[in-house]
Amino acid sequence: xxxxxxxxxxxxxxxxxxxxxxxxxxxxxxxxxxxxxxxxxxxxxxxxxxxxxxxxxxxxxxxxxxxxxxxxxxxxxxxxxxxxxxxxxxxxxxxxxxxxxxxxxxxxxxxxxxxxxxxxxxxxxxxxxxxxxxxxxxxxxxxxxxxxxxxxxxxxxxxxxxxxxxxxxxxxxxxxxxxxxxxxxxxxxxxxxxxxxxxxxxxxxxxxxxxxxxxxxxxxxxxxxxxxxxxxxxxxxxxxxxxxxxxxxxxxxxxxxxxxxxxxxxxxxxxxxxxxxxxxxxxxxxxxxxxxxxxxxxxxxxxxxxxxxxxxx
Amino acid sequence: xxxxxxxxxxxxxxxxxxxxxxxxxxxxxxxxxxxxxxxxxxxxxxxxxxxxxxxxxxxxxxxxxxxxxxxxxxxxxxxxxxxxxxxxxxxxxxxxxxxxxxxxxxxxxxxxxxxxxxxxxxxxxxxxxxxxxxxxxxxxxxxxxxxxxxxxxxxxxxxxxxxxxxxxxxxxxxxxxxxxxxxxxxxxxxxxxxxxxxxxxxxxxxxxxxxxxxxxxxxxxxxxxxxxxxxxxxxxxxxxxxxxxxxxxxxxxxxxxxxxxxxxxxxxxxxxxxxxxxxxxxxxxxxxxxxxxxxxxxxxxxxxxxxxxxxxxxxxxxxxxxxxxxxxxxxxxxxxxxxxxxxxxxxxxxxxxxxxxxxxxxxxxxxxxxxxxxxxxxxxxxxxxxxxxxxxxxxxxxxxxxxxxxxxxxxxxxxxxxxxxxxxxx
Amino acid sequence: xxxxxxxxxxxxxxxxxxxxxxxxxxxxxxxxxxxxxxxxxxxxxxxxxxxxxxxxxxxxxxxxxxxxxxxxxxxxxxxxxxxxxxxxxxxxxxxxxxxxxxxxxxxxxxxxxxxxxxxxxxxxxxxxxxxxxxxxxxxxxxxxxxxxxxxxxxxxxxxxxxxxxx
Ligand code: NA
Ligand code: NA
Numbered sequence: 042x043x044x045x046x047x048x049x050x051x052x053x054x055x056x057x058x059x060x061x062x063x064x065x066x067x068x069x070x071x072x073x074x075x076x077x078x079x080x081x082x083x084x085x086x087x088x089x090x091x092x093x094x095x096x097x098x099x100x101x102x103x104x105x106x107x108x109x110x111x112x113x114x115x116x117x118x119x120x121x122x123x124x125x126x127x128x129x130x131x132x133x134x135x136x137x138x139x140x141x142x143x144x145x146x147x148x149x150x151x152x153x154x155x156x157x158x159x160x161x162x163x164x165x166x167x168x169x170x171x172x173x174x175x176x177x178x179x180x181x182x183x184x185x186x187x188x189x190x191x192x193x194x195x196x197x198x199x200x201x202x203x204x205x206x207x208x209x210x211x212x213x214x215x216x217x218x219x220x221x222x223x224x225x226x227x228x229x230x231x232x233x234x235x236x237x238x239x240x241x242x243x244x245x246x247x248x249x250x251x252x253x254x255x256x257x258x259x260x261x262x263x264x265x266x267x268x269x270x271x272x273x274x275x276x277x278x279x280x281x282x283x284x285x286x287x288x289x290x291x292x293x294x295x296x297x298x299x300x301x302x303x304x305x306x307x308x309x310x311x312x313x314x315x316x317x318x319x320x321x322x323x324x325x326x327x328x329x330x331x332x333x334x335x336x337x338x339x340x341x342x343x344x345x346x347x348x349x350x351x352x353x354x
Numbered sequence: 355x356x357x358x359x360x361x362x363x364x365x366x367x368x369x370x371x372x373x374x375x376x377x378x379x380x381x382x383x384x385x386x387x388x389x390x391x392x393x394x395x396x397x398x399x400x401x402x403x404x405x406x407x408x409x410x411x412x413x414x415x416x417x418x419x420x421x422x423x424x425x426x427x428x429x430x431x432x433x434x435x436x437x438x439x440x441x442x443x444x445x446x447x448x449x450x451x452x453x454x455x456x457x458x459x460x461x462x463x464x465x466x467x468x469x470x471x472x473x474x475x476x477x478x479x480x481x482x483x484x485x486x487x488x489x490x491x492x493x494x495x496x497x498x499x500x501x502x503x504x505x506x507x508x509x510x511x512x513x514x515x516x517x518x519x520x521x522x523x524x525x526x527x528x529x530x531x532x533x534x535x536x537x538x539x540x541x542x543x544x545x546x547x548x549x550x551x552x553x554x555x556x557x558x559x560x561x562x563x564x565x566x567x568x569x570x571x572x573x574x575x576x577x578x579x580x581x582x583x584x585x586x587x588x589x590x591x592x593x594x595x596x597x598x599x600x601x602x603x604x605x606x607x608x609x610x611x612x613x614x615x616x617x618x619x620x621x622x623x624x625x626x627x628x629x630x631x632x633x634x635x636x637x638x639x640x641x642x643x644x645x646x647x648x649x650x651x652x653x654x655x656x657x658x659x660x661x662x663x664x665x666x667x668x669x670x671x672x673x674x675x676x677x678x679x680x681x682x683x684x685x686x687x688x689x690x691x692x693x694x695x696x697x698x699x700x701x702x703x704x705x706x707x708x709x710x711x712x713x714x715x716x717x718x719x720x721x722x723x724x725x726x727x728x729x730x731x732x733x734x735x736x737x738x739x740x741x742x743x744x745x746x747x748x749x750x751x752x753x754x755x756x757x758x759x760x761x762x763x764x765x766x767x768x769x770x771x772x773x774x775x776x777x778x779x780x
Numbered sequence: 781x782x783x784x785x786x787x788x789x790x791x792x793x794x795x796x797x798x799x800x801x802x803x804x805x806x807x808x809x810x811x812x813x814x815x816x817x818x819x820x821x822x823x824x825x826x827x828x829x830x831x832x833x834x835x836x837x838x839x840x841x842x843x844x845x846x847x848x849x850x851x852x853x854x855x856x857x858x859x860x861x862x863x864x865x866x867x868x869x870x871x872x873x874x875x876x877x878x879x880x881x882x883x884x885x886x887x888x889x890x891x892x893x894x895x896x897x898x899x900x901x902x903x904x905x906x907x908x909x910x911x912x913x914x915x916x917x918x919x920x921x922x923x924x925x926x927x928x929x930x931x932x933x934x935x936x937x938x939x940x941x942x943x944x945x946x
Contacts, residue, residue, distance in 0.1 A: 050390075053649060091517070092648050098402055101909070105896050107386075107395030107645075120901045160896070198903075267392070371860065372875045373853035375844070379882050394893040397886055397916050401893075404840050405833040405912075410811070413804055413836075590815060597811035620801065627800040631843030632854055638840070686854050729856055 051084045052268065054110040055099045057091040063298060064112045064167045064260055065089045067291035071262075074283040083276065085110070104160040106267030112167060114260050115152075116197060124155040126333050127342045131203040131255050132323035133330075135350050137171055140257040141292075144168055148345045153261070162269040164262040164284040167291045170299055171254035175238060176230025177223060180314045181251040183321055184208055193219050193231040199333055203255070206325050216241065223247050232256075239302035244311045252315050253322065262287075357650045360385040364643070374689050378639035385646040396642045403641025404634050407593055408514050408522065412633060414596035415462025415507040417626040418577075418603050419470075422461055424622050425607030425614050427574035428470035431456040433567035437559055439541075444548020445556035446479050447488070448541050451496040455537045458500025460577040462507040462596065464687075464724060465629075468497035468732045472739030484553055486742035487750045492544050494736030494747075495754040498721035499540065501687075502533030502714065505581050505599070510592060511637060511688050512713045515644075515695035520709045522592040523585050524776040528714050531771050536718065536761040543757040547750075573610045577602060586779060633688045640692035647696060657701040667705040671766055674698050675719055682723020686731055690720050707769075714772040718762045722755070782936055785929045793849035793926065796842045803839025807832050830905045834912040841919035848879055849926040873931060880927030886920025893917075 052072075056065050065087055072085030093099055093108060097117045102108045104121075118125035127133070128149075134140040143149055144166035153163025174181050174192070181187055187209040194200035196213040204211035212228050216237070222228045223246040230247050232255070238244060262284055272280065307313065316322060334340055363384045367377035382396050422428060432453045439448035450471055457467050472493045479489040501508055504526030513522045558564075577599055584590035590598060607614030647653070660673055678698075681690055695716070702712050724732040727748060737744045765771055814828040847853045855875070860868050894917065898910030 088648065093645065094399075094402070101897060101900065102395050102398060105394050105398065105893070106392045107398070120903065121899065367878060368856050369859055370874060371855050371857060371871050372878045373855040375853055376879045376882050379886075380878060383882065383885060392892075393885060393889040394896060397890050397893050397920075398897075398913075401837050401913050401916055405837045407829055407833055410807065410832060410836060414808065414811075417804060417808070589819075594811055594815050597808050598815060600808050601812050623801045623804055624797055627797055627804050627839070627843045628847065628850075628852055630804070631800065631840055631847050632852060634836075634840045635844040635847070636854065685856065689854070729858065731854075 049082060051086045052109045052264075053093075054085050054087050054112070055091075055093040055108055056087060056089045056112040057096055057099075058089060058112070060089050062089075063291050063294035064169075066294060067167060067287045068112060068262070070290045071283045071287035074286055075280060078279050078283065079276065083272075083280070100161075100263075103263065103265045106160065106265045108265060109268040110164075110262065110264045112260055112262055115258055116195070118156065118261075119197075119199075121159055122152075122155050123336060123339060124152045124342060126199070127339055127346070128152060129197075129199055129256065129258050130326070130330050130333065130343070131199070132319070132326045133343070133346060134171075134254070134257050136254060137168075137257065139350055140168060140171075140259070142349050143346050144259060145288075146349065148342055148349070151342060151345075153263075156263065157266060160266045162264040162266050164264055164281065165288045166259045166261050167288065167295075168257065168259040169295060170234045170257065172232050172234055172256045172258070173238075174230060174232045174251045174253045174255070175243065175247045176249050176251075177226075177247040178229055178249070180249050180312065181230075181253070182314060182317045184325060190230055191228045193222065193228045199329070200256075202329050202332065203326065206329055207322065219243060220246065235299045235306070236302045239306050244306045244309055248311045250306070250311050250313045252313060253319075255322065356385055356388045356646075357652060357655065359388050360643075360646050360650060360652070368685075374686070375635040375639040378636065378643040378689070378693075382639070382642040382646050385650070389646075389649070395645070399642040399645045400638045403644075404638035406514060407591075408510060409634070409637065411462075411505075411510045411522075411593045411596040412507045412637075413626065413630040414593070414600050415505055415510075416466070416629050416633075417623065418596065418599040419461035419463040419466030420622045420626050420629075421600065421603040421607060421614070421619075422457070422574065422577070423466055423470035423473075424618050425603055426611045427460065427571075427577075427603070427606070428453075428457055429474050430567070430571040430574050430611075431460075432471070432474045434564075434571045436556070437564035437567050440556035441558050442545060443555050444484075444545055444551075444553035446475060446482060446484060447492050447544030447548050447553075449556075450475050450489075450492045451499070451537055451541045451544060454493070454496035455499050455503060455533065456571075456575065458497075458503040458533065460574060460581075460599075461500060462505040462510075462599075464497045464500050464508075464721065464732050465735050467500040468494055468735045469739050471496065472736050476740045482554055482556075485551070486740055487747045488547065488551070488553075490733075490736045490740040490742045490747045491751045491754050492540075493740065494725045494733045495751070495758060496537070496540055497732050497736070498718070498725065498758065499533050499537045501717045501721045501724075502529040502536060504529050505592070505596065506717065507596075508687055508691060508717060508720075509713060511633075511691045512695060512716060514637075515692050516699055516709050516713065517696075520713060524710045525713050526582065526585065526592070527775040527779055528710050528772040529717065530775055532714050532718065532761070532765045535764060535771065536758065539757040539761050540754065543753045547753055573606050636686075636689045637692055640689060643693065644696055647693075653697045653700050656697055657704070660701060665705075667707070668767070670702060670705040671707065671715075674702060675715070675762065675766060678716065678719045679722060682720050683726045683729070685723070685729055687720045687724055690723070691716060708773060710776055711769045711772045715762070715766050718758070718765050722758050722762065725751070725758075726755075782929075782933050786933055789849050789926055789929045792922070793846035796846035796922070800839040800843035800846070803835055803842075807835050807839075810835070827905055830902055834902065834905070837912060838915040841915040842922075845883075845919045845922040845926065848883070848923045849930070851930075869934070873934060876927045876931045876934070880924050880931065883920045883923030883925075883927055887917045887924060888920075890914075890917030890920050 054068055058065050068087050076084040096113050099111045100113050100117045115125050156163045184207050187207045190209040191212050192204050192209045193214045194204055194211050201211040360381055364377055364381035367380050386396055435449045435452035439452045454467055454471050476489050509525040510522055513520045581595045581599055584595045585592055724730050737747050810828050810832045817825050894910040894913050900909040
């Protein structure tokens with residue numbers, strides 16, 4: 042509504058990452074484009090570093106319209122929107138290219154649109170690559186190599202179930218404690234993306250990295266419906282275009298970051314390997330998919346995503 | 355504009371005597387209306403603000419502190435202090451400071467310390483011819499030492515307000531040396547004043563009495579070891595250690611000192627619930643207020659104002675200390691921590707101050723505020739327990755203020771006092 | 781009528797403190813159990829943290845409402861030593877009015893908060909965020925009622941209430 046001044050006020054956006062993180066830089070780029078294309082009528086102010094609260098907090102606040110926009114991982118949405126569980130399922134995507142086809146395509150849109158009944162307009166995915174296993178004992182090539190390993194996971198039911206199904210011992214732990222726990226042998230490994238693996242220095246104490254690409258939990262740019270609806274239709278179109286443009290920018294930064302940390306880790310002596318046969322792992326995941334994706338909508342979404350495995354766009 | 359509403363409404367409501375928690379909520383509500391944010395967010399922030407795991411240590415430490423007093427742990431510590439410091443001229447002054455340091459090491463609350471020491475030592479001092487104002491001055495200012503010596507629920511409030519990167523364990527370690535330093539300075543002042551007023555000397559009760567007093571106090575002093583040892587070894591989180599302190603104190607009161615009965619216990623629990631509600635309601639309201647502060651980038655604006663005056667670290671620290679001292683005269687400690695930490699911390703960090711060090715500066719600075727009128731909870735408790743009107747005590751309290759301000763300056767400008775222990779052990 | 785309301789609200793606030801005491805003791809037991817579970821049973825319960833944290837919203841909100849009736853909330857009284865008795869009376873009523881209005885706000889928007897989060901799961905607990913937040917509107921309604929009663933009893937009764945004598 043124009044009388045409230047919402048349509049002209051700068052858009053407040055939150056992010057728990059630091060100022061130089063690709064998602065934060067991409068949000069700033071999105072703001073630059075937006076302000077350029079609306080001749081300064083609209084802009085984005087980024088509150089990075091978690092100034093406005095944890096991701097769960099900002100998500101809940103956003104459903105009520107208490108913050109305009111934000112970069113939030115898909116995991117917190119699991120507690121509110123059932124469809125959001127599907128992209129979190131392990132061994133669902135063949136590779137990063139597959140995941141990007143899905144996020145940019147109809148299945149990705151479907152998940153974003155499912156947030157609308159909770160007061161959130163899903164804009165775009167800032168996908169953050171794949172998570173991979175790493176450990177201190179030796180290369181992980183088959184599920185047998187994981188047997189009995191104590192593996193650190195994020196504190197989520199899906200992650201714990203995945204590790205248990207693979208025969209390892211899931212240990213949920215705060216990321217800051219992982220390095221020391223690897224040193225002391227409290228855990229034997231973990232799973233993460235290249236940049237976190239390297240910046241947290243886990244490569245120093247767990248130098249065997251397996252390109253398992255087992256989970257591709259994406260970040261998302263979402264907006265409060267309250268604020269979205271206050272924009273004119275023209276402005277909504279412009280904002281969406283700017284968001285999409287920022288995705289390309291974000292991916293460039295992200296891919297460069299992955300490459301840089303990968304090279305640095307290799308230079309530091311990390312040994313990388315592929316798994317022998319991915320189906321040995323993914324076959325063990327069926328019970329988990331069935332346990333967490335119970336509704337027909339969720340099952341259908343899985344089928345749609347699987348159908349895009351080999352489709353080149 | 356919204357920033358003016360935020361600050362204006364807060365100051366007006368507080369000045370007119372609206373309870374601080376509601377003044378904070380009122381200000382947040384007014385600002386949210388101006389920003390066209392839905393008001394349920396105010397209460398979402400409020401509920402989230404009172405339901406943090408780390409903040410659970412606040413009710414536990416308050417409860418434990420009150421239990422320690424009623425279970426007789428305070429009395430036993432006084433006997434130890436008496437055996438250690440009672441011999442000098444005006445010895446009971448030293449005894450008070452020493453006992454406060456020991457009680458501070460087991461209790462997380464300065465108010466519990468002031469009331470425990472006041473009740474245990476006040477009558478004794480009167481008996482031996484000490485003036486009432488002296489007794490209140492010593493017990494109130496010595497209680498501030500307990501804010502610095504771990505555990506300290508205000509350090510937990512600070513860690514929660516400072517956000518990521520400030521650990522309660524580090525803060526606890528950082529407070530030890532400054533706490534002892536402040537205690538020593540207060541002992542010197544207590545001695546000087548006692549000599550000037552010609553107070554009597556105590557006499558040493560003999561080694562046997564000393565040993566007996568010490569042995570009896572061991573179960574109480576163990577609390578300190580359980581809390582600090584538990585946190586430092588990684589056995590417990592600070593929150594868990596505070597709950598363990600409660601359970602341990604109940605056990606001592608029931609089975610060792612046999613001083614707790616069900617009635618006292620329930621009274622104590624009820625009183626702790628009241629104090630907890632008082633503090634946590636402010637913390638919760640400040641969380642809603644803090645959301646508005648963050649959205650409006652108030653810290654940046656204030657930082658720009660201060661750095662336009664000076665950007666030299668010493669200048670920044672002096673200005674921040676001065677502002678906190680002024681605010682501390684008319685506001686209580688916990689609300690000030692939650693309101694001002696997000697504002698001042700980025701500023702002093704930009705000037706190169708470690709956030710753990712700044713936490714200790716805040717403890718002593720706002721601790722001074724607890725013993726200054728017009729709003730000084732510890733001074734009020736001290737003079738209520740000592741049955742001396744505040745007007746009378748504040749006429750003679752200034753040497754003790756001086757000791758605290760000297761301690762503040764040392765703590766502010768010698769970071770090593772705070773940072774050596776956490777750097778070594780943290 | 782006012783005497784009745786006063787009696788009722790006094791009992792209500794005492795009951796709230798009792799409920800709050802129960803909450804504090806239960807919270808102590810839960811965290812004690814968490815530590816016991818970790819070191820003695822070899823596994824800490826996964827519900828204890830969320831349960832204790834949610835419990836805290838409930839008992840603090842209730843005790844805070846009792847605090848409005850009992851008048852124990854921290855406030856700055858400095859101005860009262862500089863103004864007339866009449867003015868002090870007016871300031872106290874203004875404060876009660878503001879607290880009551882905020883209580884009403886808490887009740888109304890607290891309900892909206894609960895509705896908005898009613899279907900959001902709390903991980904590892906069997907109930908939703910909205911149910912956890914329910915203490916906010918209940919406490920808000922109580923705060924509003926307590927403030928109105930205090931306002932009325934001060935305005936319409938000649939005797940000075942106990943809190944004001946203190
Ligand atoms: Na202490
Ligand atoms: Na003061």
